[in-house]
Each structure stands twice: as C-alpha cells, then as structure tokens.
Amino acid sequence: MIERIATVALPLAQEIVVLRRLLHRFGALAPLALVVVTSGAVAQTQLLAPTEVAAELAYSVALDGSHLAAGAPGALMKSGRVYTYACIGQSCANAVPLAPVDLDAGDLFGAAVSLSINTLAVGAPEQGAGAVYVFTHDGANWSLQQKIVAAPVLPGERFGSSVAVEGDRLAVGAPGANAEAGAVYVFERAGVNWSQSDRLQATDASSGDALGSSVALSADTILTGAPQWAPVLAGAYSRGAAYVFEFVSPGWMQQARLLPTVAGDGDTFGHAVSLSGDRAVVGAPLADLRVGNAIVFERSGPVWTQQAQLLAPVGLPGDRFGWSVALDGDQLIVGAPFALEGCGGSTLFTRPAGSWVASTDPALSRASPGGLVGWSVATRGQSWLVGIPGYSGAPSHVGAALWRDSSDGLFNDGFEKAGIDVCVPPEKRLAAG
Structure with a gap:
C-alpha cells in the first residue's frame, strides 16, 4: 500500500498566493508576445501571450470553436483580466482583453472561464460575495x-470560483457557501436575460466540504467537486x-455521489472535474504522496461506475x-503543473480500443522553469489549450498558453522532449539513463 501524507487543498485566493511564491523561486525570463514553436518545417504549437503584462495569464483557460479564452486573475492589482483569441x-488573431469597468483590486476576475459557442462566462469570486x-x-x-450575482448574496461564498456554460444554461460554483459546505447555482437564459433557476447542495452536505470548487456541465447534467469532503470516520x-x-x-x-474505489485522507478528489455526455473524469492531485491521479466514470442509466484510474x-x-x-469524448488531457521541478506538464490520453492510452511523455514542448505547465487545460475536438501561468517567472509573472489545433501531433513521440532537460529533476534523468 502506498503511504499518504496529510495535506489540505487551498482556496482560490490562497492558490494564487502560493503560485506567486513559487514563481519567485525561479528567475525572470523575458516576457513574450506571440511565439510559434516549431519542429522542423511544421508548426506544432503556438505560445499565446498578450503584448502587455498580464500576471498569471492562463490561470484558467477555455475553448470552443474558433474562440479561446485565458483568465489572468493576477493582472491589474488582482482585479483581473481575460484575454480572448480568435483562431x-x-x-490566431491578436489577443483582445476584457475587463469590466466596475472591477476593483482583488476581485480576481478571470479566476474561472467557460466558453460555449459565442458565450463566455467569467468568474470574479473575490468581488464581494x-x-x-x-x-x-x-x-x-x-x-x-449581464453581470450575475447569487441570490441571496452572502459574504464569503466565493461565487464564481468555478463556472460552466453550455447553450442557455450556466452553472456557478460557490465553495464558501453555508460555512464552506459549498453550493452550485444554476441560471437559465431567456432571450438576453439570465435568471437563477436553482441552488444545488449535496444531500450529505457538511461544513468545509467546499462543493463547487470545480464544476462541469453537459446537457441536463452537472458535475461538481467537493475536494474537502470526508466520510464520518474519526480523523478522516x-x-x-x-x-x-x-x-x-x-x-x-x-x-x-462519486467516490474512487481507493481513497485516502488528503487526496482532494474533486479538485478538478470534466464531463462529456455519460462520461466524467475527476482529478485527485494530492493522492499518493501528491503524485496524483484522475478517475474516469461511466454512466449507464442512473448508475455511475468507475472505469479507469489514470x-x-x-x-x-x-x-x-x-x-x-479536460475531457471531450474519447480524448482527455490531465495537467500536472508541479512536475519536473515546477516546469509542469500535461498528458494526453485517447481511447482507441476501449481502453485509455497515455502519450509517452508528460511534458510539453516548451521548457519553462517555474512555468507550471498544465495548471489549466481545455480540449474540444482535435484542439488543445494548456495554461502556463508562470511562464515568464519572477518578477513579472506573465503567463502564456500553448495552443494546438488539428492534424499535427502535439504529443508526438520525441517532439515534446526537445529542450526539456532543464526541467527534469535528477532522479528522472538517472531513471532515463
């Protein structure tokens, strides 16, 4: 049995503080505008970043069709900004920044983003409630x-910590609601107006569960994480x-209620979730000494069954x-932003014959000490977007996002290893020979 250590997942505002401290650990790199990373004569990925300083860009990312969005909650004294791209x-065209006129320092606008065709939802969880x-x-x-707030408005709810929009429906996580038991608010759009239709809580809700820390939406189904939930057992x-x-x-x-077959204290299962039809994936980044894993579930009728541990x-x-x-049909991207001594990485999984198969290397092509590659991920069809919120390092903390569309393989064997040695810890180098 693998030993597990005690740990506690951090609220969003504290995560940003931790991110900033981690970035200070690494030296500053030159801020970038738009860089095309190539392998031979074929363009493999694009590294997207605005020409202006955008602290922690790609803390959150989303894509749908030709639209991309990257949140920068650390920008402008943490009032936040979102940068959109048309690709x-x-x-990709130059980034277009979005920042409502009523933002104040500390609002963290852009901490969560979601796209559905021509609709973009952006969370600002520290703006009041x-x-x-x-x-x-x-x-x-x-x-x-429209600007949307919860009803009733209660201090400390952190409404907007997670968002998911699809068509005329919007789900919003509020992990601080009800003494941090958490809640998810549902809104429906009629014409151009959004109205609250429900407020969801777990039937076994308990103070501190943090339901709504993550949220996903697919048709008439909402999936939401409660990473601080624990069974009623002494010390759990x-x-x-x-x-x-x-x-x-x-x-x-x-x-x-989805639980992994094997669970341990401090796993924070539910820190991240994604949903595609009758398939769900749930991340547990602190499982097994913080190695982490992702669990895939399938639904048959009303019954959900664990299908794989990735x-x-x-x-x-x-x-x-x-x-x-980030899940879309038979493909899945999982981020590991603290891998490779803080360079981070992400792994693409596909399901060619009923079983999930991983790419051969978890790292992307862009070696970025302290970049935290994979802090956020998004996928749709044959398109991928991977956040690197610490790309430039300290003191600027200008983030970036790796973008890949269609036929050329982002995770081709060998390609992603180029130039990554600066990010590989000694034990991995020795293991690789």
Missing part, C-alpha cells in the same frame, strides 16, 4: 451581456467527492497529476 487552425460576467460575441466583438479529512445533479422536469435532483506515465511525489482535467 483558425494554427493562426462573488460575481460572474457573461459576454457574447456578435461575430466581430465581445460585449457584456479531505478525501474528496464529486456530485452529479440531473435535471428532471420540473427541477434538479442529485443523481450520484496515472502519469512517469509520476513522482509532488507532481499533482489531476490538478486540471
């Missing part, structure tokens, strides 16, 4: 459609759980594999 294949801004795209520009803490809610007219009902091809204590997850 056709590997060609929290807020979510919904933008729409008219084919040329993004414009603010932070094992984590994920909850499935389903809309059955006239309202929402809890369908299942591990990094080469995982070490402290990597935090499962910190971020």
Whole structure:
C-alpha cells in the first residue's frame, strides 16, 4: 500500500498566493508576445501571450470553436483580466482583453472561464460575495451581456470560483457557501436575460466540504467537486467527492455521489472535474504522496461506475497529476503543473480500443522553469489549450498558453522532449539513463 501524507487543498485566493511564491523561486525570463514553436518545417504549437503584462495569464483557460479564452486573475492589482483569441487552425488573431469597468483590486476576475459557442462566462469570486460576467460575441466583438450575482448574496461564498456554460444554461460554483459546505447555482437564459433557476447542495452536505470548487456541465447534467469532503470516520479529512445533479422536469435532483474505489485522507478528489455526455473524469492531485491521479466514470442509466484510474506515465511525489482535467469524448488531457521541478506538464490520453492510452511523455514542448505547465487545460475536438501561468517567472509573472489545433501531433513521440532537460529533476534523468 502506498503511504499518504496529510495535506489540505487551498482556496482560490490562497492558490494564487502560493503560485506567486513559487514563481519567485525561479528567475525572470523575458516576457513574450506571440511565439510559434516549431519542429522542423511544421508548426506544432503556438505560445499565446498578450503584448502587455498580464500576471498569471492562463490561470484558467477555455475553448470552443474558433474562440479561446485565458483568465489572468493576477493582472491589474488582482482585479483581473481575460484575454480572448480568435483562431483558425494554427493562426490566431491578436489577443483582445476584457475587463469590466466596475472591477476593483482583488476581485480576481478571470479566476474561472467557460466558453460555449459565442458565450463566455467569467468568474470574479473575490468581488464581494462573488460575481460572474457573461459576454457574447456578435461575430466581430465581445460585449457584456449581464453581470450575475447569487441570490441571496452572502459574504464569503466565493461565487464564481468555478463556472460552466453550455447553450442557455450556466452553472456557478460557490465553495464558501453555508460555512464552506459549498453550493452550485444554476441560471437559465431567456432571450438576453439570465435568471437563477436553482441552488444545488449535496444531500450529505457538511461544513468545509467546499462543493463547487470545480464544476462541469453537459446537457441536463452537472458535475461538481467537493475536494474537502470526508466520510464520518474519526480523523478522516479531505478525501474528496464529486456530485452529479440531473435535471428532471420540473427541477434538479442529485443523481450520484462519486467516490474512487481507493481513497485516502488528503487526496482532494474533486479538485478538478470534466464531463462529456455519460462520461466524467475527476482529478485527485494530492493522492499518493501528491503524485496524483484522475478517475474516469461511466454512466449507464442512473448508475455511475468507475472505469479507469489514470496515472502519469512517469509520476513522482509532488507532481499533482489531476490538478486540471479536460475531457471531450474519447480524448482527455490531465495537467500536472508541479512536475519536473515546477516546469509542469500535461498528458494526453485517447481511447482507441476501449481502453485509455497515455502519450509517452508528460511534458510539453516548451521548457519553462517555474512555468507550471498544465495548471489549466481545455480540449474540444482535435484542439488543445494548456495554461502556463508562470511562464515568464519572477518578477513579472506573465503567463502564456500553448495552443494546438488539428492534424499535427502535439504529443508526438520525441517532439515534446526537445529542450526539456532543464526541467527534469535528477532522479528522472538517472531513471532515463
């Protein structure tokens, strides 16, 4: 049996503080505008970053169709910003910044982002009890459609810590609600107006569970993580759980509580979640001495069953594999931002014959000491977006995102290893010979 150590997942604001401290550990690199990383004559990825200083860009990322979004909650004295891109294949237009006029220092606008066709939802969890801004795209520009707050508004809810939008439905996590038991708010759009339709809580809600720390939405199903949940056992803490809610007219009902087959104290299962139809993936980044894992579940009727436990091809204590997850059909990206001595990495899994198969190397092509590659991830079809919020290092903390679309393999054998030696810890170099 693998020994586990005591640990506690951090609230969003504290995560940003930790991120900043980690970045100070590494020297400053030159801030970048837009860089195309190539392998031979074929462009493999694009590294996206605005020309202006955007602290912790790509703390959160989202994509749908030709639209990309990267949140920078540390920008502008932590009032935050979101940068949007329009991309056709590997060609992306210059970043367009979004920042509502009513932001104040510390709001953390951009801590969470979600895209659905021409709708963009952005969380600002430290603006009072929290807020979510919904933008729409008219084919040329993004414009603010509505600012949404929870009802009733209660201090400390951190409403907007996680967001998921699909079509005319929006799910918003508030992990600080009800003495940090947590809640998820559901909103529906009619025309151009959003209205709250429900407020979801776990049937076994307990103070400190932090439900709503992560949230995903697919049709009439909501998946949300409660990474601080623990069973009623002496000394148990932070094992984590994920909850499935389903809309059955006239309202929402809890369908299942998902738990891994093997769980341990401090695993923080539910730190990250993703949902695609009847398939769900839940990250437990602090499991097994913080090596981390990601668990895949499948639904048949109303019953959810664990199908696979996914591990990094080469995982070490402290990597935090499962910190971020992004699922679309038969492909999945899992981030491990603390791997390779803080360079980070992410692993692509596919399901060619009913079983999940990992790429051969967890690192991406861009070696970035302290970059925390994989802090955030997104996928849709054959497109991938991977956040590097610490790309430039201290003191600027200008982040970036790796973007890849379509036919050329982002994770081709050998390609992602180029130039990565500066990020490989000694024990991995020795193991590789």
